[in-house]
Amino acid sequence: MSRGAPVCQHHPACSSEVLGRPLVSPTLMEGPGSVLHRKHMRLVCSTMMQMSTCRPWPGWRSHSQRPCQPWKSVVPCVKGLGRMRMRRRKCSLACMKPLQVVLEAWRIGWEGCPPHTGHIPSPSTPVWKRCDLLPFLLLPLAAHYIQVLKCRQQCVLEIATKPGRISATEDFIPSHLDLLQFAYSQVGNQTLAAECAASYLLFYPTDEPMLEKMKEYRTELGEDTAVTARQSIQHYVQRSLMEKKLIYYAVEHLGETFNDPDLWTPDELIPENLKQKHREDQEKQKRETLDVEEREKRGPLPFEGIVVTMDSQQMNGTQRVVFDRVLTESECKDLLRLTKAAGEAGDGYRARRSPHTPHERFEGLTVLKAMQLAQNGDVEWRDAKLLLQASEKSRKIIESYFTPGKKLHFSFTHLVCRRAVDGEQEGRMDLSHPVHADNCLLDPEGQECWKEPPAYVYRDYSGILYLNDDFQGGGLFFTEMDSVTVTAEVRPKCGRLVAFSSGKENPHGVWAVSRGRRCAIALWYTHSQEHAEQDRVKAEELMEQRAAEQDQPGGDKHQGTDRRSRSSSAPRAPSRASKPAEQRQKPGVDREQHPTVLRARDEF
Template identity: 50%
Template sequence: DGNYEKAIECAKTYLLFFPHDEVMNQNLAYYTAVLGENLARPIQPREEIRVYHQQSLKEKELLFFSYDVFGIPFVDPDTWTPEEVIPKRLREKQKVERETAARISEEIGNLMKEIETLVEEKAKESADMSKFIREGGPLVYEGASVTMNSRALNGSQRVVVDGVLSAEECRALQRLTNAAASAGDGYRGKTSPHTPSETFYGVTVLKALKLGQEGKVPLHSAYLYYNVTEKVRHMMESYFRLEVPLHFSYSHLVCRTAIEDKQEGRSDNSHEVHVDNCILNAEALVCVKEPPAYTFRDYSAILYLNGDFEGGAFYFTELDAKTETAEVQPQCGRAVGFSSGSENPHGVKAVTKGQRCAIALWFTLDPRHSERERVQADDLVKMLFGMEEGDLEPEPEKESPAAIVVGKDEL
């Protein structure tokens, strides 16, 4: 019993300072129940502590009064002082001071975040510069030459290459598209997925090879389609000096055709400005790398088959999707290649007359995201032609790959 009496005494002493402490109140209730209410009620807090507590409160009342009336500062060293000891006017003043301190602390935190963001952006700029320094490797194919590099295109990880296809090869692939393509193929069956003023027709590599196997299109044209996509892949790997191979994420030969009676007063694009591996928020100047974006895409390329149409220029912009940084006019055998991230927002201007055909290619550095259709196409090529993947050997270049010709007429 003596132990419970002391326990009750200590608990009541503690509650002088922290009367709302939940755990200690539970302890006191337990000790009281064990000892009995009649025996527990007379037990008081320890006398010397009670006297100290009472004296301390009176001293604090005087000190806070002096602070409030005469402005003599007093900083209470204790956390247990009841609020009613502090004059109301002083309590309100201290509340304002605490709120001000909290706001300043928050502003400092936000400033630190801004500084961290700036540091990250500078680090990214350094990384982009590192990429720029690395690019410029050989194109590894005879006849292909760099027309514009990243500097000429006012960005990073960008290149325009001419001479990828001959005029006859361009015509063969364009005929293949018109013969084999299904309306809207690659756009979930929609014939006008991006604008009601144009129709879209497309064909994948695997579909073209299967149609060639069935004799519905020239097999050599389907094989040319397969080979030229491999050619562009090798060129991208070499030019950007990639340390690991690129894998096909998606390949699509697409023709966009202007609908004659839907061009008057037109103000839209053939394909609005976007980024290939993130969701562009042009107003916020950010690009969110999360699904449904194809976040695994690392490099992109477009190989043009013709230029005998009006409009349809490819162009790069800043993140605002408005400030144009470079424009590329399509023509037979011209390819534009670039990294797929937020550094390269791009779009396609309206095709207002004629038909614009191109092979769109997306690549990934992650073999886990390699296109399943491409694997099937590789197997079909092996069966039809007895070739292993990668047997398409680059032709030796006659001229130095470093030669870069930049002209305003090429924009």
């Protein structure tokens, strides 16, 4: 379980020279607990975990630019175990409150009850005072007690949850100890490193790498030196184990349920039937992973002419792929024409024109907005329709490649352009789109990705269908969870579709667009029907309505219904869409169904 050199073993900071030499002179360390000592530990911890704060994007070299100040970062590592203990205690006490109330009521109830049986209560005695009924209170009381224990068990989640987060860091206390033992050993304090290692082993007694480390510490300290775990940790583990025993007993015999927050709970404590379920879940997960690997090898593409240019392996990651020839040059041209409307009437991004960087303008158009513009005669119907078709084609490709047989729904579709602002491009140090993951909140310091709001947690797959390459910069890149180690890059071009799973395995960003305008259709998909894009349904309705109108006698059959009949360079007939909207309304269709005011979306 131990990672030896924890979280940061693969972190750029660890391989850098920083950890090779002491960050602060050892003479400044004045024993555990001292302010300087704490500062030092904090420095080590943050350096290990926080180098990304010194390098805001991949490739940036801190030493020549700004001074690195990792100690300014706040990480769980800097909170001492003492503070954690206090918070846990407070939480436990809060759990006990309801129990105290019940116990008090029970005590009052027993008062005055004779010690022998056969006591006949008078009919007027309130139920809670009837001595003959009191034994029956035992069961609810036991149930209540179990609730208290369960509540106390959850306290660890409270201390493991960063401010502002909803989900907790997994295995928080053991990982913290693991990190501390590593940090202490790095600064040469083998005594405390050994103490942390011993404490860690209380959670995972058979952990091979930590047992190995322990051996090394013993050799370094001398076999006679006693190495013991921290007392507070000993108490914590003992107590927690007892609580778990009782809870699991109740799960087995009283039909209780329990969501164990710990990964370290010994197997022998878990009832056999629960273990069985746990094993089945693991098997299922394994099968799913294998399935994904299998699928990645092949996956029949539903369209001819499309090629897989790069797969996960070539992109040094999982669930990543690049397809080419998804669109023709002429289709790209048509869609680029549509993007002009995005610049004039588009919805930007969270209604902001420069959401990521002041050096670029961000222009966006949703499928519904495109249809409404077509309805108003501001854009060609055929172009708006092509947006629907191109995104549907991408959906089919991604579904058949990654999840054949499992329906992918649209979650959101956005035609987006990033345009370099005139001037203001010299010496740009920022990104067009900061490194992020699409369905979780990336936390590079903690090497976590929090699958919680405001992230779009229900998104399963992402796709970007590029329309052009006549701009400078603007490459898409993937990184490790640290957000700085680049693992793959994709150069946009017309008809190229990059697709990847939206989770933590695929952090990505976009290099600055320093000249020109970069346009693409950004696509997000979900397996969850309830999160299917409603705007798309409306857009399709508008499209169908339009087609129906054209089928009516006198309807114009030439406009925008058949893309094959006309190339983008063919001369255009005047747009029929420029008729007043009321005249285009299908009889009996309520216009109120199609809101004209669009919701601005924030997409990360």
